[in-house]
Amino acid sequence: MTRKSVAGLPPLPGEPMSPAGPMSHAARALGCGAALVLLAVLGGCSGGGAATTVNPVTTPPNNTANAYTGPAPGNADVQAFKINLWENIRAANRCGGCHHEGGQSPMFARSDDVNLAYQAALPLVNLVQPDQSTLALKVGSGHNCWVADPSACAATMLVWIQAWIGAGSASTTSVQLVAPPVQAAGGGKQFPADPTAGNPSFQTTVYPLLTKFCIGCHTSSSSTAQQPYFASSNIDEAYAAAQPKMNLASPDQSRFYIRLSQEFHHCWVTPSSGGAPDCPGSSAAMLAAITAFANGIPVTPIDPALVVSNAVTLKQGTVASGGSRYEANLVAKYMFQTGSGSTAYDTSGVTPAADLSLSGNVTWVGGWGIDIGMGGKAQASTSTSSKLAAMIQSSGEYSIEAWVAPANVNQTSAYIVSYSGSNTTRDATLGQDAMQYEGRARSSTTDTNGTPPLITTSTTGAAQAALQHVVLTYDPVNGQRIYVNGVSTGDADPAKGGSLANWDSTFALVLGNETTGQSQWQSVIKFVAIHNRALTQAQIQQNFAAGVGRSTTCCSASARSRACRSRTSCSRRPSTTPTVTSSRSRSSSAWIPRRRRRRTCKSAACASA
Ligand code: HEC
Numbered sequence: 001m002t003r004k005s006v007a008g009l010p011p012l013p014g015e016p017m018s019p020a021g022p023m024s025h026a027a028r029a030l031g032c033g034a035a036l037v038l039l040a041v042l043g044g045c046s047g048g049g050a051a052t053t054v055n056p057v058t059t060p061p062n063n064t065a066n067a068y069t070g071p072a073p074g075n076a077d078v079q080a081f082k083i084n085l086w087e088n089i090r091a092a093n094r095c096g097g098c099h100h101e102g103g104q105s106p107m108f109a110r111s112d113d114v115n116l117a118y119q120a121a122l123p124l125v126n127l128v129q130p131d132q133s134t135l136a137l138k139v140g141s142g143h144n145c146w147v148a149d150p151s152a153c154a155a156t157m158l159v160w161i162q163a164w165i166g167a168g169s170a171s172t173t174s175v176q177l178v179a180p181p182v183q184a185a186g187g188g189k190q191f192p193a194d195p196t197a198g199n200p201s202f203q204t205t206v207y208p209l210l211t212k213f214c215i216g217c218h219t220s221s222s223s224t225a226q227q228p229y230f231a232s233s234n235i236d237e238a239y240a241a242a243q244p245k246m247n248l249a250s251p252d253q254s255r256f257y258i259r260l261s262q263e264f265h266h267c268w269v270t271p272s273s274g275g276a277p278d279c280p281g282s283s284a285a286m287l288a289a290i291t292a293f294a295n296g297i298p299v300t301p302i303d304p305a306l307v308v309s310n311a312v313t314l315k316q317g318t319v320a321s322g323g324s325r326y327e328a329n330l331v332a333k334y335m336f337q338t339g340s341g342s343t344a345y346d347t348s349g350v351t352p353a354a355d356l357s358l359s360g361n362v363t364w365v366g367g368w369g370i371d372i373g374m375g376g377k378a379q380a381s382t383s384t385s386s387k388l389a390a391m392i393q394s395s396g397e398y399s400i401e402a403w404v405a406p407a408n409v410n411q412t413s414a415y416i417v418s419y420s421g422s423n424t425t426r427d428a429t430l431g432q433d434a435m436q437y438e439g440r441a442r443s444s445t446t447d448t449n450g451t452p453p454l455i456t457t458s459t460t461g462a463a464q465a466a467l468q469h470v471v472l473t474y475d476p477v478n479g480q481r482i483y484v485n486g487v488s489t490g491d492a493d494p495a496k497g498g499s500l501a502n503w504d505s506t507f508a509l510v511l512g513n514e515t516t517g518q519s520q521w522q523s524v525i526k527f528v529a530i531h532n533r534a535l536t537q538a539q540i541q542q543n544f545a546a547g548v549g550r551s552t553t554c555c556s557a558s559a560r561s562r563a564c565r566s567r568t569s570c571s572r573r574p575s576t577t578p579t580v581t582s583s584r585s586r587s588s589s590a591w592i593p594r595r596r597r598r599r600t601c602k603s604a605a606c607a608s609a
């Protein structure tokens with residue numbers, strides 16, 4: 001299958017690369033970027049910002065040093081294991097350094113007999129949930145990851161495992177539906193109808209604190225009146241407003257408590273705090289009051305006349321954790337998950353990894369991504385970039401896919417993703433031209449600078465300063481096409497398609513600029529994938545629908561904005577104890593995993609917050 005043949009391509013020559021042609025334009029013209037890998041060894045790149053730490057071994061596995069001479073694979077699955085996983089991990093600078101024959105058990109990376117290695121690897125792979133495979137989890141926990149970021153190793157390992165077991169969807173981010181735990185429906189606690197009812201009641205527990213400390217705002221008669229009016233002198237009004245802010249099942253999940261303990265919202269002065277607002281003291285008093293109130297309320301048993309089935313909590317009902325992407329023909333992929341340091345890892349699993357060195361004004365953004373500012377770019381070495389030429393020339397097609405949030409729609413000739421040698425020589429480029437997107441391809445029908453380019457013509461503007469999914473495809477018949485948020489811009493490539501035989505394999509992959517620095521693009525970029533096929537409209541829409549970024553459970557509008565502001569997941573959680581009020585409520589038969597509302601918490605505003 002395609003996926004297997006892609007991931008199983010023989011590794012390209014390792015560094016240093018010795019291209020037949022002249023020295024790379026990129027390497028010649030570059031100050032900091034392309035040479036960063038080398039310079040890092042010398043203690044960092046001068047002028048490139050904070051000092052960088054030396055990266056551990058990032059060289060591809062040195063398979064050529066020990067060609068396999070053992071018994072042939074016993075069956076097709078062993079062969080699939082061999083080309084997709086084993087060849088990638090058996091080298092001495094990967095897992096084979098220890099898990100070799102006669103070495104550390106389990107010997108899944110032994111080089112003497114691939115069949116024995118296969119047997120050792122089988123128990124370490126989870127066929128149902130590949131991302132739960134011991135191999136991926138172990139390396140993801142930091143165990144001998146061959147690059148600085150264990151999550152990059154885990155993602156790469158997962159690609160190899162999926163390539164081996166043919167995970168069907170050919171996706172590394174597919175949704176895994178997990179049945180919720182079986183949980184009998186139980187009774188719940190109901191707020192007493194009357195604020196004076198209960199032992200102790202709302203009136204004697206929480207209400208005194210609210211009227212004493214929150215009355216400055218949370219009552220309609222205040223000069224700075226602020227809804228909800230839970231501190232109202234009318235106790236019925238206050239009780240109605242206070243109920244949604246108290247969680248009887250888990251008092252520590254009450255908004256009244258969390259506002260004070262975690263959000264430091266108008267804590268009060270306590271006797272021991274010496275005149276200063278005391279959040280630990282105030283929140284403890286609030287929690288004690290809510291707990292006392294809740295403890296006095298008996299659990300309401302389920303009406304025996306009702307028919308009940310097993311229950312799920314609201315949270316369990318919304319577990320879906322990611323969309324399924326089409327990635328059967330990857331060449332390189334960047335998810336920007338590392339969050340710090342000067343390397344963005346290629347987690348496509350296709351050897352060699354074309355890791356990007358971040359140089360100049362590049363910062364990490366929350367929820368995965370990088371923000372490229374004036375003077376910044378992210379560039380791979382020419383030797384690792386050469387896999388683009390090798391794999392794309394062999395297919396004659398490609399797609400450049402990116403999730404971007406352009407900083408503005410004034411920048412012109414601003415190159416988002418480029419595989420090029422200078423501002424006048426390139427193989428392929430996706431760029432922004434004010435409110436339009438631009439594609440340049442070197443082929444038999446264009447010049448070596450990809451001229452004439454395809455520039456979109458949308459009168460409403462294709463490029464917006466908002467998070468967009470942009471895909472540039474190339475096929476030998478139509479040439480380039482551009483899709484924004486899953487929709488074709490409809491623009492035809494003036495040069496049409498052609499042959500890519502004259503591509504130059506000594507160029508470098510670069511994001512945010514030209515290798516020689518004349519085409520600055522300022523923006524947040526959250527994802528890049530390069531495929532050696534022209535993706536179809538359906539595949540593009542599938543990847544658009546899969547979304548991008550860290551999954552954040554968004555619970556409500558206010559919790560959402562708070563989550564985005566603090567870059568953590570939402571602090572407000574729905575009640576975790578089911579309260580069965582009718583025979584149909586929240587039965588497990590009604591459990592439908594809802595696809596995450598990914599657009600909500602992942603807008604550009606959130607991302608760059
Ligand atoms: C420097 C030596 C070394 C290298 C390299 C190494 N390991 Fe290990 N590995 C160990 C040792 C020692 C143990 C046993 C102790 C432990 O579990 O951590 C082990 C155990 C394991 C286990 C079994 C633990 C379990 O929970 O069942 C797995 C799986 C594993 N390694 C995976 C890997 C992978 C994948 C790689 C390559 C990325 C790798 N190791 C590279 C030394 C190494």
Ligand code: HEC
Binds near residue numbers: 256
């Ligand atoms: C000086 C004015 C002021 C005082 C005093 C005040 N609040 Fe607020 N409160 C606000 C404002 C403004 C908002 C709406 C904006 C926000 O959510 O921060 C608010 C909103 C709230 C909310 C609703 C939003 C949510 O996240 O659930 C709760 C609960 C709350 N406050 C609790 C309290 C408690 C408890 C006290 C007393 C200890 C208190 N507040 C005292 C100004 C005040």
